[in-house]
Amino acid sequence: MSDSEEEESPDRQLKLVVLGDGTAGKTSLATRFAQETFGKQYKQTIGLDFYLKRIILPVDLEHMRTVKVDKHQRFCQENNFSSHFVSAKTGDSVFLCFQRIAADILGIKLNKAEMEQSQRVVKADIVNYSQEPVTRSVNPPRSSMCAVQ
Numbered sequence: 001m002s003d004s005e006e007e008e009s010p011d012r013q014l015k016l017v018v019l020g021d022g023t024a025g026k027t028s029l030a031t032r033f034a035q036e037t038f039g040k041q042y043k044q045t046i047g048l049d050f051y052l053k054r055i056i057l058p059v060d061l062e063h064m065r066t067v068k069v070d071k072h073q074r075f076c077q078e079n080n081f082s083s084h085f086v087s088a089k090t091g092d093s094v095f096l097c098f099q100r101i102a103a104d105i106l107g108i109k110l111n112k113a114e115m116e117q118s119q120r121v122v123k124a125d126i127v128n129y130s131q132e133p134v135t136r137s138v139n140p141p142r143s144s145m146c147a148v149q
């Protein structure tokens with residue numbers, strides 16, 4: 001894909017609203033996404049905040065697609081082919097595609113964790129709330145899931 005093709009898909013601005021109880025983790029989610037940071041110190045948001053992030057969606061060359069997605073998927077299903085939507089330009093799903101094909105050929109069944117290994121890992125400190133100074137006790141964060149590598 002040449003640079004001039006980029007100009008054919010103009011930027012679109014979307015506004016997403018993150019809602020939730022106090023201390024649910026809204027700000028943390030937004031700053032992780034927009035700034036790739038995480039702070040374990042809680043600072044209450046008064047009113048609302050805005051974060052801006054430019055992303056490239058895996059729709060590279062989508063405007064030049066000649067076979068519709070559903071037709072592609074049906075064909076793959078009927079012929080027992082594995083199906084992948086990748087972009088060499090953005091890198092989207094490239095590693096995952098080759099990993100799955102290699103595993104298929106060798107008859108190795110990949111589990112969810114192995115497939116996720118090829119995706120970007122977001123690392124964050126785990127907050128120990130029992131040792132943190134209590135700044136606000138109502139509505140503790142609902143999720144305590146994390147991935148450790």
Ligand SMILES: Nc1nc2c(ncn2[C@@H]2O[C@H](COP(=O)(O)OP(=O)(O)OP(=O)(O)O)[C@@H](O)[C@H]2O)c(=O)[nH]1
Pocket residue numbers: 020021022023024025026027028029039040041042043044045046124125126127141144
């Ligand atoms: N371990 C862990 N802590 C988190 C996570 N998300 C948020 N926290 C912590 O939870 C606390 C509250 O997070 P915030 O993002 O400030 O919550 P909020 O929903 O914006 O809070 P309000 O400003 O009251 O609306 C902070 O101390 C964060 O560090 C997470 O995914 N994992």
